[in-house]
Amino acid sequence: MNYGLKLKELREYNNLSQYDIANLLGIKRSSYNQFEQQYDIIPIKRLNEVANIFNCSVDYIFGLTDNKNYNIINKEINLEVSKNRLKTFRKERKITQNKLAQILKTTPSVVSGFERGRNIIATPFLYELCKKYHVSADYLLGKTNEPQELS
16 A cells, blocks of 8 residues: 555645645644655545545545546545445455455454444555455445446
8 A cells, every 4th residue: 555655746736735734634744744654544534535635536545546536426435335335345246254354354343344334444454455356445435426447
């Protein structure tokens, strides 16, 4: 996962400092720096906020597409849609929760929590799913209704 370079690239392209982005996110500059340097994993909700600031897709920040943005219909992550899409995604590929947990190096209860909407999917898990199966993060998060096929 190498979103840190995209965060820096987007920030510099828009002539913004780390202080500027941190202020927009309501966090300390040092916290934002940790995300940009990838010392800390940026939570999905923060990643979505950054995507909204730069008017780009999460897929673009993840480096999964060169298409900076596409038809984003929701600025916010829709937990209800996301949980259903994750479950549908898994079932369409005939992957059990146990198998998906193995792929993501987590437990079946964590996968179940995502599919029941108890928790939003964690950044590294979302990235791994999108990278391995060429599916759009923005689609899985309910930000777009177009299931972008990523290469």
